Amino acid sequence: MLRPSRALIDLDAIVHNIREIRRYLRPGTIFMAVVKANGYGHGAIPVARAALDAGAEWLGVATVEEGIQLRRAGLTAPVLVMGPILPTQADLVVAYDLRAAVFEPELAQALSAAARRLGRPVRVHLKVDTGMGRIGVRPDDITAFGRILMDLPRLEVEGVFTHLAKAGDPDPTYTHEQLSRFETALASLESIGLKPRYRHAANSAAILSHPEAHYDLVRAGIAIYGLVPGCRQSWPVNLRPAMRVVSRIAYIKTMRPEECVSYEATWTAKGGERIATIPIGYADGFRRLFSNRGFMVVGGKPCPVVGQVCMDQTMIQIPPDVPATVGDEVVVLGPGFTADDWARVLGTISYEVVCLIGRRLPRVYLREGKIVEVAEPD
Structure with missing residues (x-):
């Protein structure tokens, strides 16, 4: 018997929102549905399944444990752990075929060692701090860090990404500055022969307001749940709260x-x-x-x-x-x-x-x- 108090989750709204957001993307852009924090409170597993049904190709989480939950539910889509990972969790990342955000040599070395022990490659996404100030390699340190990654066996630098702090702000100045720093970091990596397959920067707000930030992959979080991202009150997209x-x-x-x-x-x-x-x-x-x-x-x-x-x-x-x-x-x-x-x-x-x-x-x-x-x- 259910409590009279309950949360009703409209999975059709999730599907609708993803399809609406996709209309703003260039053909071929990979869509990551972010289901961290138990799918923003909606339930990670049902939301992830609905998102994949709607055409999302990747899933994004904040922690290793969230990624393992998706794998244990039978979901096989690529999963990127975007938050900090401890070197002691490296074996779990490799064993559950999770992508890892890397920005410190110790974690990269631990992932490489785990991949060698378990006999399978590990894919990582290099996190660049262009102005969010949480985690990531500064652009002027990117070349040295890139060389470290290139020398690690069984470790593939599949992606490089950053996070935009003010993409929802009507004033685009700070976002343009961040994207300029990201472009500098990308050029620095390319100069040493490192050109990852997936470049990504756009969160929900940037997807809808900064098409130049779409690159190869976008990360949609709050918008797939039908809520307006950033500090604006409305967007030119028909979102339905889920x-x-x-x-x-x-x-x-x-x-x-x-x-x-x-x-x-x-x-x-x-x-x-x-x-x-x-x-x-x-x-x-x-x-x-x-x-x-x-x-x-x-x-x-x-x-x-x-x-x-x-x-x-x-x-x-x-x-x-x-x-x-x-x-x-x-x-x-x-x-x-x-x-x-x-x-x-x-x-x-x-x-x-x-x-x-x-x-x-x-x-x-x-x-x-x-x-x-x-x-x-x-």
Whole structure:
């Protein structure tokens, strides 16, 4: 029996979004679907399968463990681990046929040694730091590092990539500077005879606003989930949000004057208000910051949160013109209170909103409006 609170994932929206994004690519450009962080909270395995069905050729993750999860699910598409990898994880990278981002000699040497031990090649993508400032080789150090990689047996430099920090900014200056540094790095590698098959720089924002950054492969993350990347409010592409979070009214009462609601008694009734209790709380990702300032939607009408959001329950005020009863559906995240709305109230971004939807909420996967899979909490 599923909890009344659940996350509904529209796999058709994932497919639709990928096909829409592909319209912006040159023929032959490889499409990587980024499914890190449990598919941005949507579920890595079902999203990955839907993405591959939609024509994505590669998958991107942040950690070795995420890559192994894809392999154990039977997915054979190329998988790039884009985040830091410890040398002690080299054997796992090779054994599970994962691509690794490299930017330090110690990891490259460990991967080469693992490949020799296991009798199979390892493919790596050289990460260049052109201005993100997280990980990567600086462009002026790229030649020396490239020579190190070229000398390592069983190690193939399959790709070279960078990450754009402000691709969604209406002012393109910083992105152009990063791409210029990337071009310098590519020229430096070519000067020593290293010309990797895959050059890539474009995240979701750059795919839609910087076609010069597409190169051989693009990495689409937030956009495949139907959310607008970067700091702009709209894009010239028809994206459909893939996630809705819903619950049901568990209890309704009519308040008496001076009665209070929830911890610390931060909300006091004037009398006559109808207050509904919803079985979802901050342990499910409905943040405590929504206390007395968030909303849920009942009958198409916004219902303000009253009192403090609890770990497992939240109270909302039902408008007088909404004939709500126990068992009625409540939209927690979706039309009427979207991920972008959440982000504005919380002072964050939609990426964080969907990633923090609690894992104890069942994920219910839909195709053509019908349930095709249910992922219960562990």
